[in-house]
Amino acid sequence: MSLAARKIRLIMQLRQAGVADTAVLRAIEQTPREHFVPEAFADQAYEATTLPIGHGQTLSAPDVVARMTQALRPDTRAKVLEVGSGSGYQAAVLARLSRRVYTVERDRTLLAGAQQRWQDLGLHNITAQAGDGWRGWPGQAPFARIIVTAAAAEIPARLVDQLAEGGVLVVPVGARNQVQELLRITRDATGATHEASLGPVRFVPLIQDDPGGQPGRAAGPSGPSLA
Numbered sequence: 001m002s003l004a005a006r007k008i009r010l011i012m013q014l015r016q017a018g019v020a021d022t023a024v025l026r027a028i029e030q031t032p033r034e035h036f037v038p039e040a041f042a043d044q045a046y047e048a049t050t051l052p053i054g055h056g057q058t059l060s061a062p063d064v065v066a067r068m069t070q071a072l073r074p075d076t077r078a079k080v081l082e083v084g085s086g087s088g089y090q091a092a093v094l095a096r097l098s099r100r101v102y103t104v105e106r107d108r109t110l111l112a113g114a115q116q117r118w119q120d121l122g123l124h125n126i127t128a129q130a131g132d133g134w135r136g137w138p139g140q141a142p143f144a145r146i147i148v149t150a151a152a153a154e155i156p157a158r159l160v161d162q163l164a165e166g167g168v169l170v171v172p173v174g175a176r177n178q179v180q181e182l183l184r185i186t187r188d189a190t191g192a193t194h195e196a197s198l199g200p201v202r203f204v205p206l207i208q209d210d211p212g213g214q215p216g217r218a219a220g221p222s223g224p225s226l227a
């Protein structure tokens with residue numbers, strides 16, 4: 001079966017699995033997932049599976065990316081923060097659904113690869129920086145949408161602080177090597193936050209680079225921007 005046929009099959013599977021947001025489905029259809037995985041895995045790009053992206057990291061299965069993207073309630077006027085750029089795939093999907101995507105990645109090699117892919121695809125509304133995502137991106141806050149694509153040991157307080165009024169934060173929370181809970185945290189017009197569980201997920205850990213400190217106090221985006 002050709003990649004194009006596999007992609008159509010995947011979109012049908014996502015629909016059947018309850019992904020109803022047609023803008024999200026279209027963004028997934030327009031984003032070549034095979035471009036974001038090592039060549040040896042390109043033929044599996046549209047299978048319902050997690051794929052390795054190097055440096056011990058993984059790209060979530062398409063249904064998880066779709067569910068998380070839909071849960072974020074994408075808005076073409078929104079400024080989005082992603083934590084954990086990885087291969088750059090999730091940011092590429094969000095770039096088609098948002099005004100601008102800011103993304104933070106601690107691994108500079110992975111980030112350089114992601115930036116090359118966005119450039120190859122002509123996606124120019126993504127700004128990336130190497131650093132510790134626990135800190136968010138204070139210089140660009142507040143964000144209307146924040147998505148974390150690694151499992152946080154606890155709700156990242158700094159990210160909640162950087163959420164705009166009416167904003168949505170989607171984050172997997174739980175211990176490493178265990179099933180985590182996908183949470184959606186919203187901030188209403190009065191500034192109060194509300195939490196909802198979106199079910200179990202399994203992610204690689206959101207690393208705390210400063211083991212002695214509070215997660216929120218770890219060193220943040222540092223050094224020259226790669227953007």
Ligand code: SAH
Pocket residue numbers: 053057058059060083084085086087088089090091104105106107110131132133134149150204205206207208209
């Ligand atoms: N969204 C990615 C997949 C992310 S995998 C994609 O679409 O391909 C999780 C990523 O989070 C990894 O690349 C890992 O290096 C990164 N990461 C882990 N801890 C981090 C931290 N504290 N700050 C920034 N990035 C982090």
